[in-house]
Amino acid sequence: MDAVTAILTRRSIRKYRSEAVPESIIKELIQCAMSAPSAGNQQPWHFIVITDREALNSVADFHPHAQMLKDAPAAILVCADTSLERYKDYWVQDCSAATQNMLIAAHAIGLGAVWLGIYPRQERVNDIRSLMNLPDSVMPLSLISFGYPAESKEPAERFSLSRIHYDRW
Numbered sequence: 001m002d003a004v005t006a007i008l009t010r011r012s013i014r015k016y017r018s019e020a021v022p023e024s025i026i027k028e029l030i031q032c033a034m035s036a037p038s039a040g041n042q043q044p045w046h047f048i049v050i051t052d053r054e055a056l057n058s059v060a061d062f063h064p065h066a067q068m069l070k071d072a073p074a075a076i077l078v079c080a081d082t083s084l085e086r087y088k089d090y091w092v093q094d095c096s097a098a099t100q101n102m103l104i105a106a107h108a109i110g111l112g113a114v115w116l117g118i119y120p121r122q123e124r125v126n127d128i129r130s131l132m133n134l135p136d137s138v139m140p141l142s143l144i145s146f147g148y149p150a151e152s153k154e155p156a157e158r159f160s161l162s163r164i165h166y167d168r169w
């Protein structure tokens with residue numbers, strides 16, 4: 001699948017088959033995340049691969065929109081070590097770019113995935129911080145729930161000429 005097709009056909013997938021995703025494929029997803037652009041190339045990201053059933057269920061218990069984790073074989077928590085930041089407060093954009101790279105790559109290689117928002121919801125940040133034992137300098141941005149898809153969705157058509165401006169608003 002070429003990159004444009006992957007971007008135009010990606011959808012959030014929240015139903016998964018039960019089989020595990022091989023470690024090599026999870027590493028490939030993270031390689032795609034680490035290829036993302038970042039401010040001044042600061043690459044503040046860290047990734048926690050979560051396959052422990054109890055941990056996945058615990059996130060679903062506190063996150064109001066993450067019930068799919070109860071059936072997901074795996075998730076990846078995208079975090080930033082803010083002590084690595086040379087360009088203050090750009091970590092959100094850096095980690096968002098990494099998250100989106102993984103979503104597109106997951107779709108391109110036949111997985112289904114969905115972005116689960118953590119930051120800036122303080123209660124979710126606190127809950128995931130204590131569950132994952134994050135150091136104080138580490139901020140969680142997003143959690144990607146993924147697995148082999150048990151649903152398929154049509155591409156979304158969101159192109160809107162009314163949102164495009166030329167030379168000025």
Ligand SMILES: Cc1cc2nc3c(=O)[nH]c(=O)nc-3n(C[C@H](O)[C@H](O)[C@H](O)COP(=O)(O)O)c2cc1C
Nearest residue numbers: 010011012013014065066114115116117118153156
């Ligand atoms: C910052 C962000 C936070 C999101 N949080 C959640 C979430 O907590 N739970 C969920 O099921 N989907 C979540 N989504 C997925 C959106 O609901 C989804 O991308 C949107 O409805 C568009 O659908 P699509 O991804 O299928 O194109 C989130 C997406 C983004 C970008």
